[in-house]
Amino acid sequence: MIRIATRKSPLAMFQAQWVQAKIESHFDIACQLVPITTQGDAIQNKPLAEVGGKALFVKELEQALLDNKADIAVHSMKDVPAIMPEGLEVGAICERHDPADLYLSYYHADFDKLPKGAIVGTCSFRRRAQLLEKRPDLDVRAIRGNIGTRINKLKAAQYDAIVVAKAAIDRLNNVAVSLNMHTLDWMLPAVGQGAIGVEVVSNPSEQLQAVLSYLTHQPSFMCVTAERQMNAVLEGNCHSPIVSYARMEGDEIILLGKVYEVSGKQCIEASMRVPKQAYGTLGAKVAEELLSLGAKSLLDVDYADAKFDY
Secondary structure, three states: OEEEEEEOOHHHHHHHHHHHHHHHHHOOOOEEEEEEOOHHHHOOOOOHHHHOOHHHHOHHHHHHHHOOOOOEEEEEHHHOOOOOOOOEEEEEEOOOOOOOEEEEEOOOOOHHHOOOOOEEEOOOHHHHHHHHHHOOOOEEEOOOOOHHHHHHHHHOOOOOEEEEEHHHHHHHOOOOOOOEEEEOOOOOOOOOOOOEEEEEEOOOOHHHHHHHHHHOOHHHHHHHHHHHHHHHHHOOOOOOOEEEEEEEEOOEEEEEEEEEOOOOOOEEEEEEEEEHHHHHHHHHHHHHHHHHOOHHHHHOOOHHHOOOOO
16 A cells, blocks of 8 residues: 555645556555645635745645655645755656646737736746746736636636646646637746656655656656756745756756846846756756856845735
8 A cells, every 4th residue: 555645636636646546557556645735725815935935735745754644745846845854855756747837818818918917817936027027017916726716716807817837737627618828938937847746755665666666757857856956056945036947858958047036127047958867967057057147146035025916
């Protein structure tokens, strides 16, 4: 029996069930879901940056691992802090889905044709910065809740449009056909966006190691590891408008990193290409290049106090 800790949201349950099916189809092992309500799910009336960031979506799941109430925890990798708690590790990263961001609106078919002052919902400082870089005339406001809740707020005309992860919409596959949507090709993703990860206690058993090895998609593992390393060296958190996106090209891995000022008026970027075998140091090298270009001046700003209407 493998006990799988997961959040209770529809997307989290889908991801945990997907991992469960993958394990049970290949191994003679039964899995049991352990649904847990996290602080991030419980606190819905405040921006994430104000109440502790994305780590609020994983803490209770991590405690279940440490208390031996679960054997693995399934996460969206974009929610997992770059620096792991003592005694825990990322044991597997599954094949990454499309990491793009998606524009959704009931009222405006095209992002470029949004009227001046249109209200666009996102709780991401990264998305906010890139939206305002592209369209400084927009009114970008925070939005909380799972995908269904956000779409309902959009339908109730609280927002003209919202921006969400494409992977979430594709996995749930429950968006109304009347909803206008398209990929924002110019918007770069968050660290680990689109990837499902499996967290375990350090030094797992041989049996669990075999399961983790089966679940791991090596190119996705390399890319997401490089992104997370860059974020860790930059000491990025949910207040930091940071882009870190790695991709494979032949036998090489390319990492692009950007650090924004939250209004989108300033951006520092760096990129590097190395043989894929060198993925383990790529993130640190790109982070060091960003810091040498002055990224620290943007990272030292307390964006938690930035104007981000709720």
